[in-house]
Amino acid sequence: MQNTTLKKISEILGISISTVSRALKHHPDISLKTRQKVIDLAETLDYEPNASAVQLRTKNSKLLGLMVPTVSNYFYETFISAVEEDARKQGYSVMILQSGNDPAIELDNLKLFRQNRVSGVFTCLSSSTTDLKGFERMREMDIPVVFFDNVPDVSGIHKICMADEKSAQLAAELILQHPYQSILAIFGNPQLSITKKREAALQQAFQSHPNIQLLIEHAHNSDEARTISNSMLNKHLPDIIFCMSDEVLIGVLKTIQEKGLRYPDNIALLTISNGTIPKLFHPQITYIETSGEKMGHLAFSHMLDCINGNADPKELLVDALLVQGGSL
Amino acid sequence: MQNTTLKKISEILGISISTVSRALKHHPDISLKTRQKVIDLAETLDYEPNASAVQLRTKNSKLLGLMVPTVSNYFYETFISAVEEDARKQGYSVMILQSGNDPAIELDNLKLFRQNRVSGVFTCLSSSTTDLKGFERMREMDIPVVFFDNVPDVSGIHKICMADEKSAQLAAELILQHPYQSILAIFGNPQLSITKKREAALQQAFQSHPNIQLLIEHAHNSDEARTISNSMLNKHLPDIIFCMSDEVLIGVLKTIQEKGLRYPDNIALLTISNGTIPKLFHPQITYIETSGEKMGHLAFSHMLDCINGNADPKELLVDALLVQGGSL
DNA sequence: AACATTTCCGCAAACCATTGCGGAAATGTT
DNA sequence: AACATTTCCGCAATGGTTTGCGGAAATGTT
Incomplete structure (x- = not known):
């Protein structure tokens, strides 16, 4: 036919x-x-x-672009899922591209978005992106860009972030409610905006507690987190390990299991996570929630505002929430 | 500008x-x-x-559709990631839609794919789909459809499947190498093609071993798997639990941890998985690999053949592979 | 019956890129 | 110098949809 x-x-x-x-x-x-x-x-x-004919004529596509370093990630997948769900309800479809944390691919992908005349783009910056020229071009073409999670450190753009400071503060507060004296805090890639913010906030929170020993380390992935935590734990057993993300947590948990340690008895654990990983374990790991889902919904509604032209560039925060488990 | x-x-x-x-x-x-x-x-x-103008004129879009029940799933995300990666290299982009296991949404999504004149569609059937009419329509419009994972039980279509039979056989073989006498096998939704195949193959493998007790249960999600394994383990402690999927495994692991059981000492574990979850634990869970990644690559290369018109409808299998951990 | 309104529909241009065909200019051939 | 070739480029139609404008027919008004 x-x-x-x-x-x-x-x-x-x-x-x-x-x-x-x-x-x-x-x-x-x-x-x-x-x-x-x-x-x-x-x-x-x-x-x-014919969607192409419609878009050609109306210059108004019902397509949204979404770019992440990789789809295959506990956090992004929930974000994507939420965005796609909302988009569908509003008659939009989602074109998903991965940057693989490669700025060159990131640029190519933006080009693809432009060629396909998407109505808007959600993007999480690749960790090594420094040049924002590709995104400038989007602005020139009046394609709204909503950054999320790892966002550029400039103002005048749309960004959806976790309440990074607050989540670190929440973590600090919780830790201070216990008599922990020695803390090992493992963060991710120090180039990421979320790393910087969380790290600064945590340090800040403990500044007024000089008696508490706060040791900070960085891991680029789970394996590094595992190695770091392993060598650290060989020298010295902190009272608690704070993990900035699921990736870090995974590595740390590996070490803990390997060493036969039990939490919270031998060592306490606290992490920032969307919950997937913490809930796999028993006792459940206590975490500060960073819900990709909530972020996705917020990002989409903001995108809609952008498309309809009533949204000033601003930074929106997804609130941080403590989810009690049994790891401290 | x-x-x-x-x-x-x-x-x-x-x-x-x-x-x-x-x-x-x-x-x-x-x-x-x-x-x-x-x-x-x-x-x-x-x-x-302008991609729309090109597609309008040439009737040849560089867009591929991909539909899964949900993006947020350990297996699909790796599949998606692989497909997107290959697609990018070949100049294709991927439009991703979720069915939420709702046949009505599935139908809507197919319509969207048609409206956007995608060059091909990858899809994993929603668990409750019985009517394939929507897919017929794709065929009428000469849009190749490559089914994967949960596929229709008819011939004359393109399907990419795990070597479900073989993986169940591998599991059986491995179990038979140990002196296990009592097996609890927990499967997923009995409507899914993968469930049926895996279950039949496992039963088949143990038919010639009447002395071994094989107990089969079904769980629609992790929580059900947890409940089932919990009540089962209260009555009777099997030597080994076989899990059909990550979802099941997660529930079972919850129970095991809650009961303070240790594997492989108290009970052995074996699962079918893409590896993500098994690797989180120590000892690592032994699993038969179902690689979403491999499946994605295979699916994409087959799609390319379809688009170029040199692929007969057939069922392709992604080989099953044993990955030794320490859970049995 | 003559006029003013309203109701209903079609013409044609526009969006942007592709492509078969034909034609002018440049070059080559004897 | 007269013709045949080759080189290079433009005309115009095409794909499917949207939309401003104008016009014919139907209805209403006095």
Whole structure:
């Protein structure tokens, strides 16, 4: 079967293409009788508007771009899932691209977004991106960009972030409620905006407690976190390990299991996470929630505002929430 | 800045649109001098072909559809990641939609794929889909559909599956190498094709070992698996628990941890998984690998064959592989 | 019956890129 | 110099949809 087009319908019905087009969108110019005929035929012929033609004519695509370093990540997948869900409800579709943390691919992907005339782009910066020129170009073409999670450190753009400071503060508060004296805090890639913010806030929180020993380390991935925690734990057993992310947590948990340590008895644990990993273990790991889902919903609603032209560039925060487990 | 179009370039250079178009694709009709001028200007003006116009004219989009029940899943995310990666290398982009296991949404999504004139669709059936009419329509429009993971139980279509039988056989073999007498096997949703195949193969493998007690249960999600394993373990402690998937495994591990059981000492564990979850634990859980990544790569290369018209409908298998951990 | 309104529909341009065909200019051949 | 070739480029149609504008037919008004 060929594709059904307005033209085909118009020929069968012996009316003009424009009448068909208008009838299909309930334009008042078209009489009810004609309208019904058209709609019925369109129905039986399974008419489906050609999205390319529509977009070409209206310059208004129902496509959104979404770029992350990799889809395969506990956090991003929930973000993506939430965005796609909301998008569907609003008639938008999502085109998903991965940067692989490669700025060159990131640039290519932006180009693809432009070529496909997406109506907006959600993006989490690759960890090594320093040049924002590609994103400038989006602005020139009036394509709104909503950054999330790892965002550029400039103002005048749309960003959706975790309440990084608050989550670190929450963590600090919780730790201070216990008599812990020695803390090992493992953070991720120090180039990431989230790392910087969380680290600064945590340090800040303990500044007024000089008696508490705070040791800070950085791991670029789970394996590094494992190695670091292992060598650290060989020298000295802190009272608690704070993990900045699931990635770090995974490495730390490996070490703890390998060493046969039990939490919270031998050592306490606290992490920032969306919950997936903490909930796999028993006792459940206590965590400060960074919900990719919440962030996704917030990002989408903000994107809608951007598209409709009523959103000033600003930074929105997803609130941090303590989820009690049994790890401290 | 406005969008750069062929027309704009042609006006600036004082030549025709068609010449610009041809120059940009190195058509031999265009002299080197003109060609260079065009290419240079296009470069400085950041010319980017309008994908909609191209697709409208050529009826050949560089878009692929991918539909899964949810993106947020240990297995699908790796599949998606692999497909997107390969697609990018071949100049394709991926439009990702979720069905939420709802046949109605599934239908809507297929419609979206058609409207966007995707060149092909990867899809994992929603668990409750019984009617394949929506997919018929794809065939009518000559849009190749490659099913993966949970696939329709009919022939004459393209499907990429795990070697479900083999993986169950591998599991059985491994179990039989140990003196286990009592097995608890927990499967997922009994409607899924993968469930049926794996279950049948496992039963088959133990048919010739009537002295071994094989108890089969079904869980629709992790929580059910947890409940089931919990109540089972209260009555009777099997020698080994076999889990059909990560989802099941997660629930079982919860129970095991809650009861303070240790594997492989108190009870042995074996699962089918892509490895993410098994590797989080120590000792690592032994698993039969179902690599979403491998499946993704295979699916993509098969899709390419389909698009190029040289692929008969058939079922391709991703080989099963034993990954030794320390759980049995 | 003559005029003013309203109702309903079609023409044609526009969006942007692609491509078969034909034609002018430049070059080659005798 | 007259013709045949080759080189290079433009015309115009095409793909499917949207939309401003104008016009014919139907209805209403006096």
